[in-house]
Amino acid sequence: MPIRKLPTHLVNQIAAGEVVERPASIVKELVENSLDAGSRRIRVEVEKGGSRRIRVSDDGGGIVADELALALHSHATSKIGSLEELEGVATMGFRGEALPSIASVSRLRLASRPADADTGYEVEAEGGESSEPRPTGMPHGTVVDVRDLFYNTPARRKFMRTERTEFGHIDEVVRRLALARMDVDFELAHDGRSIRRLLPASDEAGRDRRVASVCGDEFLAQAISFDTDHAGMRLAGWIARPSFSRSQSDLQFFFVNGRLVRDRLVAHAVRQAYRDVLFHGRHPAFVLMLELDPARVDVNVHPQKTEVRFRDGRLVHDFLFSTIHSRLSGTRPGSRATAPASLPHRGDNVHELAAGQGRHQAGLGLGVAESVARYAELARTASAVPSAQQDNETDMPPLGFAVAQIHGVFVLAENAHGLVVVDMHAAHERIVYERLKQSWGEDRVRSQRLLVPEKIAVSRREAMALESHVDEMSRLGFEVDLAGPEAVLIRAVPGMLARADSQKLVRDVLADLVELGDSRRVETVIDEMLSTMACHGSVRANRRLNIDEMNALLRDMERTERADQCNHGRPTWVQLDMKSLDKLFLRGQ
Template sequence: MSRIRPLPDHLVNQIAAGEVVERPASALKELLENSLDAGATTLSVDLAEGGSKLIRVTDDGAGIARDELSLALSRHATSKIASLEDLHRVRTLGFRGEGLASIASVSQLLLSSREAGSSQAWRVEADNGSIHEAEPASLSAGTSVEVRDLYFNVPARRKFLKTPATEYAHCEDAFKRIALSRPDLALTLTHNGKVQWRLKAETASERMRAVLGNEFADTMLTIEAQAASLRLTGFAGSPTVSRASRDAQFVFVNGRFVRDKVVLHAVREAYRDVLHLDRQPLYVLFIELDPEAVDVNVHPTKTEVRFRESQAIHRFLFHALNKALAETRAGAAVSAEAPAQPDGGPSNVAYAPTFQQMRMPLGVQESAAGNFYGTLFAGVREAEWAAPLEAPASSALQPQAPPLAGYPARPLPSSDDDLPPLGFALAQLHGVYVLAQARDGLIVVDMHAAHERVVYEKLKTALDTDRLPTQPLLIPLAFPADRLDVATVEEHAEALGLLGFEMAVMGPTQLAVRSIPMLLRDADPVELARSVLADIREVGASRVLTEKRDALLASMACHGAVRANRSLTLPEMNALLREMEATERSGQCNHGRPTWFRLSMNELDKLFMRGQ
């Protein structure tokens, strides 16, 4: 066995480079973070062949003194920490002092800088590990780091680089992360001589639009929450704007982009009730906390962190996002620059602009509502806003129609500002969609999906408050059941009672339903009972009432929601619209599908080429 000996510094740097500089994007990340730590306000990035041929980062930061240029390329040389206590309270993005040294060991690096207040810029060159003497340079301010021929002296690593297009895509991702985290910076990215990105210093919402697109910016929710020293800000995408991949999920902890399982799980759980199947949400979140409460020194690339109180972080993130997503009511328009509420809390959602009144046709009488309106949409009182249409050419509000049974008359709105966000129903299309007229166009509602969400949220609220009213059946309904279902009723009668069901064993293979939840009174009692028994039998009563509770209630709501091809009267349609406006998360059904969409007058005009 050979004798133990210390490794040369150059080899140590190359070994470190294998961890820190995985690809050109890794080197770019280190250089950009150094520029931010130097207080730069303007950054320019030049790439060639995806960064494998050239990476140049130029900033207007504080600069480096002449006698410190060579030291900056030395291993573990840094101005950012001086003691173990500093390492426990890291506030800068870079701090190890190994980034530049590692990059220099596997490339041809030129470092030029002009210290603030200095009349002369200087540069040093590192080639294959050797650092040359400082020379005068031409630079107006800040620092420029030029990295050429990455891995030119480590061919075994170079052959693992992908195509220039792939490497550029990774570099662009690193650039976008910096752009999203610091909207106050002016940034430029050039690849092979062509400008790919040019971003001016702007507001946070403007930067979101520039980087993530109009669809995200137009629907994103503004997030702002605080608990003690823990603060969450940023933007969460609407559940209807989702992707198949996670390429638009950005989390920053004290300004540092991270991938953390605790954070990802909390966000996913917050979206679970409104996101469709395997779709991924879009979000840009900023977590700020005491630097001593998070360890950023757990991975060489510094993209992983360890929280001291990970469960507290999880709960805080989940509740903050869940509260914001709960405000995605149908008809609401998101305000990206929402002002704070008088009590200091964030305002995440603002109602859409005013709507023009739609009046009900002649012949809609008090009896038209029927039993359906009175049972499924109990408590809705806005339907009597609709009035008979007598003079289409007149813009004056017409006298209101006779009030519906059981609902007192309500005065018509005095202005457009008092009209409901989803407008008033016009008709039903193929027994599936409700068409409503709003001020700025046409609203289309999937009636089953919308009512499913309304019932689901009511069931959750009732179960949370232990006030799940039941509806006794006039005549108990007997149905054949297998022995496992009979055993489930015998063993879990108390759990069934909490869910609003009363069932009786009529024989070895026969059960009877005596009562069901009042909110589901129009559902098929037998089918509903079988569904609930199947869920309890599969996962157990305790899990059904805890971790699987929402899934069970969603299934129950699906049984209780109005079915397709069910003919609704106009009062019933308007009642559903009012319920949607008042229900949390009503923009999506229980499976994450959208429940409504708006077709504006401009879009309709384009379809008919009006004004063209």
């Protein structure tokens, strides 16, 4: 076939294959246009899951009559005009493809009225042909009405799912955009019935309500909120405690300058931050909002703009990791990150570890015996204090004082709020693990030379990464030399991992360096070994503790980082306040 220029209508239909994946894609593009127009109220109306009709109306700046028809032409946009503006684009859309692509596979009506105009104007498009603008009565803002999606491309229509499934995707899009712009009023209706209304949030309480309406009340109850900045970047949001882990990544929202994106670098940073507190196979839940100079991030790397590329990915990765890691480190009794006393931790969504018989192992930093003498006198003093004084929140530790042990498994304590139940093994496992990490800190960088150096084959990219990160490999305890363009020689490995598979470990580290410019693979392997040691070295079920030992355990929990959960993400303690206890026994009813 000879080379020829494709008709405009066919070009738009090809573009529609990238932009219009399903009805939810149309909602995303149209709502993003409304946000770019400065809208404060957006209403989305859907019929038959979007296959029959999608109508998006807003109160934004509107489009003047002379530009209305131009908005339906390919690559016609008001958002960028030069390469410099493209490199620092701050709007949600910028390519000028959405409206013409949508119009090529549907019957579209576009009506708009700027705030200073006396009347609105509308145009209609069908099959690639558009009408001349004509006057119409309407309030200021813009309305885009899309009917009979894929009516002229039946092959695409066959791939649409059921009405319920397609509407579910639309609802998900609206929820995600509502998280990105909490200052905007969103309304979603399906078949004439209002399904979701999200009022604008102007304060912290309003933002919490918006997050709870999208992610659920339980997520908000178990979430740690924060707002921090570093090196010209700002990170704010909510991260769920490990006990609220999920079986899938359905509650993970990451926004860059208000744009919802998926990014491997971000996923890796979050996964590494949770590695000490989350069991393998579980997924954390979070809502993270990163703000930085638009010139430092490239949003023009994906047709649907769902991926970005950071100009300094290593800095972003470290900022995310350190921020989330430090917040999770503060999850201990009495800290600001600890859940409210009236809200018990939920452990029913994580796997249960079998608590077997065991013995007390010496030399692993158990900490119970060494703390008994220190807190025995304090516990005896507290027991002699009248109960009215014990209820004083300022005089009592966060976990209170022990009163009993149940079946050698749970410790019961009384604090200012009511009853505390502690999983003895899970709590002590976290204490031992954190102490082991501190005691083994120096061994993380010690190397042990191999008797016979090992030669392994690598790719050229991995060899180049090794050449650029020699100091990084040395810091991790490796001594690795190039033995050719596609081979390396392993001469030394971290001392603690001398018996590990050194070839696999080096390959994994080099793969991380190629993708991320950094690797925490060694730390992860060492931490897994220490976690196993902590599990075996902790007090086991059916081991009887006296009151002094129980109080020593409680005090150690209050001083230990991440003490709210064990190494596998299980909660170590729950709080039952007096209101909850009264409810159990119908007191006052």
